Amino acid sequence: MSKRVEIYDTTLRDGTQSEDVNFTIADKVKIAEALYDFGVRYIEGGWPGSNPRDIGFFKAVKGSSVPDDHIAAFGSTRRAKRTCDNDENIQALLEVEVPNLTIFGKTWDLHVTEALKIELDQNLELINDSLSYLKTKVDRAFYDAEHFFDGYKANKEYALRTLKAAMDAKADCIILCDTNGGTMPAEIGSIIDEVRKVTGDYPLGIHCHNDSDCAVANSVIAVKHGIVHVQGTVNGYGERCGNANIMSVIPNLQLKYGYECVPVDKLKNLRTVSRYINELGNLKHNIHQPYVGRSAFAHKGGVHVSAIMKNSSTYEHIEPELVGNRQRVLLSDLSGKSNLIYKAKDFGLDVDSSDPKINAVVERLKELENKGFQFEGAEASFELLMRKTMGTFTPFFDSISYRVIDEMNTNMGSPLAEATVMIKVDGEQEHTAAAGNGPVNAIDNAIRKALLNFYPNLKDMELVDYKVRILTTGTGTEAVTRVLVESKDTDGTWGTVGVATNIVDASYQALMDSIEYKLLKDKEKE
Structure with missing residues (x-):
């Protein structure tokens, strides 16, 4: 005892x-x-x-x-x-x-x-x-x-x-x-x-x-x-x-x-208690906190992932479920085939490790991360990348063009943002404009307006977080920018990413990925 x-x-x-x-x-x-x-x-x-x-x-x-x-x-x-x-x-x-x-x-x-x-x-x-x-x-x-x-x-x-x-x-x-x-x-x-x-x-x-x-x-x-x-x-x-x-x-x-x-049966609630009390205090979760942090059982190096797929105890000191956590595999330019196969299974994809398309995904991932993309907080973008590279994704629409006007004069009081998008769905072209509270909000409103007639389920999707990071220091306003977007609907949340020297273009990439992911998931539920 x-x-x-x-x-x-x-x-x-x-x-x-x-x-x-x-x-x-x-x-x-x-x-x-x-x-x-x-x-x-x-x-x-x-x-x-x-x-x-x-x-x-x-x-x-x-x-x-x-x-x-x-x-x-x-x-x-x-x-x-x-x-x-x-x-x-x-x-x-x-x-x-x-x-x-x-x-x-x-x-x-x-x-x-x-x-x-x-x-x-x-x-x-x-x-x-x-x-x-x-x-x-x-x-x-x-x-x-x-x-x-x-x-x-x-x-x-x-x-x-x-x-x-x-x-x-x-x-x-x-x-x-x-x-x-x-x-x-x-x-x-x-x-x-x-x-x-x-x-x-x-x-x-x-x-x-x-x-x-x-x-x-x-x-x-x-x-x-x-x-x-x-x-x-x-x-x-x-x-x-x-x-x-x-x-x-x-x-x-x-x-x-x-x-x-x-009590033994209560230990599995450890992570829930930790996060719940952080939320009550409006405190940021420490992702690296032992046992309960999001990264506590996260694996990035290809050698590590290859090993845990055979036996998780090779790189985990306890079973994550004992404290209410879970194993995660991260995606980066350190990733090898093992990471991708693990993630593919997470996404419900049946992938053969000998499939040459896996190598194409690895190379594409490393190429994009070299440009500044980060998929560790944007797994929805990575799933789309994997599906597109392997030829298992059917587009829901084609993005033809977009334009954003951000206007300010002394008589207006605050800037006016307006976006215009041109999108084609099943051969039918939509040309739509919308205003917003800033250029990103305006372009988000315009995209949704163009697609709602075809996909009314987009009504229950909303953007809940938007992060911008400058990637190239010393270049001033010409710097490369990475945008991470978090979106949610009634079923959960997901993250997407965009990278460009133009912050609006980076935001557009992340927003389009977010919408595509939402449509993909809804279709799979049908």
């Missing part, structure tokens, strides 16, 4: 201290529900003594699907000149009426004498008194030993005395914090071993920051040295360089070492 490790998520408190993270109360409740559904044991909602939003969360979460037993609040030990009964922060913790409270106290003697400006023994009283008081009021009182590892290295004897003060108060777990994030993995293990000589089997936790890019490694190593409670945040959000990323901590412990952090 696997050992159980408590995951204590602090996304809603520590995570919101990241400079790019800002959640509303409604967002925080949704995140708490997602974490509870995922199987996280404790969800820290915030510091009710510090701001109204955290107080609002604790009120709102009581009407959610998350049981009280999974919610924790965070605060500090009482002030030196107050008793627990008249300390505002301690009382604010009790007012939110949750069964789990975490308070932090000073472990590093430097902070006691320089920040708190009190005697070392007085700090021990604050720790013991605060925890003893809270233990009479709530089900669980956790103690965060702030700056523990720095404090231990500076004054080992005093750091251990602070832990003893918390133990004497019967804290439910003592969490060793690498608050400045500068402790190395080897130090973490050896210090915990020394601590456990004093604490014995007393429950210990770990709370790591990522300032040395070691937070995940330190958290995993801590568990291997007897830690039973791990704190961290989703996607590593947090102040400065962030906190230990539980999106990596959990699968590392569960898949590599056999600890149970969340």
Whole structure:
């Protein structure tokens, strides 16, 4: 039977201290529900003594699907000149009426004498008194030993005395914090071993920051040295360089070492949880993030692809599906036959590796990428390229010409964009004009207007993203430009690409590919 490790998520408190993270109360409740559904044991909602939003969360979460037993609040030990009964922060913790409270106290003697400006023994009283008081009021009182590892290295004897003060108060777990994030993995293990000589089997936790890019490694190593409670945040959000990323901590412990952090059947939701919480925060997904990133199981080199087609374990450390991800093969000038055959199967094409047309596709791909085309974010354009090169694509229309006028004068207020296109469908020619908010929008409107009589299904297609990148620096406005377009309909999204020295022409190429792909997919559904 696997050992159980408590995951204590602090996304809603520590995570919101990241400079790019800002959640509303409604967002925080949704995140708490997602974490509870995922199987996280404790969800820290915030510091009710510090701001109204955290107080609002604790009120709102009581009407959610998350049981009280999974919610924790965070605060500090009482002030030196107050008793627990008249300390505002301690009382604010009790007012939110949750069964789990975490308070932090000073472990590093430097902070006691320089920040708190009190005697070392007085700090021990604050720790013991605060925890003893809270233990009479709530089900669980956790103690965060702030700056523990720095404090231990500076004054080992005093750091251990602070832990003893918390133990004497019967804290439910003592969490060793690498608050400045500068402790190395080897130090973490050896210090915990020394601590456990004093604490014995007393429950210990770990709370790591990522300032040395070691937070995940330190958290995993801590568990291997007897830690039973791990704190961290989703996607590593947090102040400065962030906190230990539980999106990596959990699968590392569960898949590599056999600890149970969340129910086994929930681990496959890892990527969904990561992306969902990013979306709530309007944050960009890190495609290179281990386990959950879009590139985590993506393969580009031809040798790699050839190997994974035979046995995926040759270049993948786990099965992507275990964490809700999937294997992907990328297309670039590094691609060989293996990449193309893999992608062909993705597209539902029956391709023989000995077919000489595969070589033609490889050569065409390399030729286009040399000109600046990029198909890694434009797989719809690549599928069209493959089909056309192999002779399996039947055109839906012929593009004859287009013209764009972008006019501005001082009396107009804003520029006027107008596009004219000439398109032929089944021998019938359409010559259409349309206005738009800029030249790209105008040409998009004109193309659709010309084709709608023939293909009314284009009504449910829309452009959702448009990216421009200058490829040749030092040439000013004569530079080669790459345009990536993302489109969607009711069935999904797809990307297309165009490259030209003329930004309108590059946009036209990408738009035409997008429409052709939409028509192709709709025809295949018939």
